Amino acid sequence: MLKILVVEDDPSINALITLSLQKAGYHAEHTDDGLKASELIEKYHYDLILLDIMLPGLDGYQLLDYIKEFHTPVIFITAKSQVSDRVKGLKMGAEDYIVKPFDIAELLARVETVLRRYHKTERVLSFKDIVVDTDSHTVKKDGRVIELTLKEYEMLLYFIRNRGIALYRETIYEQVWDESYMGDTRTVDLHVQRIRKKLGLSDEIKSVYKVGYRLKDQ
Numbered sequence: 001m002l003k004i005l006v007v008e009d010d011p012s013i014n015a016l017i018t019l020s021l022q023k024a025g026y027h028a029e030h031t032d033d034g035l036k037a038s039e040l041i042e043k044y045h046y047d048l049i050l051l052d053i054m055l056p057g058l059d060g061y062q063l064l065d066y067i068k069e070f071h072t073p074v075i076f077i078t079a080k081s082q083v084s085d086r087v088k089g090l091k092m093g094a095e096d097y098i099v100k101p102f103d104i105a106e107l108l109a110r111v112e113t114v115l116r117r118y119h120k121t122e123r124v125l126s127f128k129d130i131v132v133d134t135d136s137h138t139v140k141k142d143g144r145v146i147e148l149t150l151k152e153y154e155m156l157l158y159f160i161r162n163r164g165i166a167l168y169r170e171t172i173y174e175q176v177w178d179e180s181y182m183g184d185t186r187t188v189d190l191h192v193q194r195i196r197k198k199l200g201l202s203d204e205i206k207s208v209y210k211v212g213y214r215l216k217d218q
Contacts, residue, residue: 002047002115002122006030007037007063008077009055013100017050017077020104021111023164023217025125034058038066046072048115053078053089064092073114077102105171108162127160127215130199139199146198151176155191159205159215169212188212 004021008014009032021028029044031037035057041049049067051074053060064074075096076089086097095114098107125132131140137153139146148156154176159167169188170181177187192213196202204216 003027003029003045004048004050004111005037005040005044005046006050007034007055007060008032008050008052010052013077016104017107020108020165024108024111024161025122025163026111032056034060034063037063041067041070041072047118048072048111049074050077050111051075051094053080053085061088061092064089064094068093073118075110075114077107103171104165105162105167105175108165109175112161125157125160127163128204130156130160132157132160141199148195148198152191152195152198156195156199159195159213163215164217166208166211166214172212 004026006014006017006021006028008017008030011032014030014032018028018030029040031040032055034055037049037055038058049072051060051063053076055063058066060076060078067074073095074093075098076094077098077100078085079100081099089097095117096110098110123133123135125134129142132138133140134157139148139153139156155172158172158175169185172188173181192205196205201215206214206216208214
């Protein structure tokens with residue numbers, strides 16, 4: 001299981017990020033202090049660090065300098081929204097820069113992108129009796145291969161990696177089809193219906209009123 005450290009001094013944001021990462025299948029640890037974070041990083045191996053800039057102990061910029069020797073990718077999560085701040089963070093070596101407030105689904109997508117860039121994404125994902133092998137792009141249910149189209153497969157992955165989270169239709173569309181959402185919900189709804197039928201997930205993929213869909217926790 002991939003290990004992610006959340007370094008954020010706002011208790012509510014810290015809890016939200018940590019819980020969302022855990023629901024998405026990551027081993028997430030957290031701290032609210034830069035100095036404490038440096039001690040954890042020295043003691044344990046992390047696959048990714050989500051880092052606020054304004055922190056007690058050591059600020060995010062100082063901590064990023066320290067992290068470099070461990071070659072661990074970093075995503076800044078901060079309220080500092082000026083272009084100059086983003087440029088500074090990226091030039092210092094951060095892989096990405098997310099400004100608060102943010103959508104949790106977008107955060108998880110960026111986490112996945114950075115982990116994939118570092119070849120750290122998990123090759124096998126599971127949900128109940130469904131197993132997805134991301135190397136071979138195969139999906140099995142009870143050991144039997146289920147044929148999915150490319151978009152059905154990508155949507156299933158997106159649901160599993162964001163299980164327990166209510167996902168907006170437009171977010172699902174933009175993440176799976178990699179293009180701007182134009183307001184037509186039929187494409188997303190049709191693919192959800194197909195996934196439900198092929199994998200027996202009618203009770204697990206719930207419709208969320210005025211939002212979209214949510215894959216239930218296991």
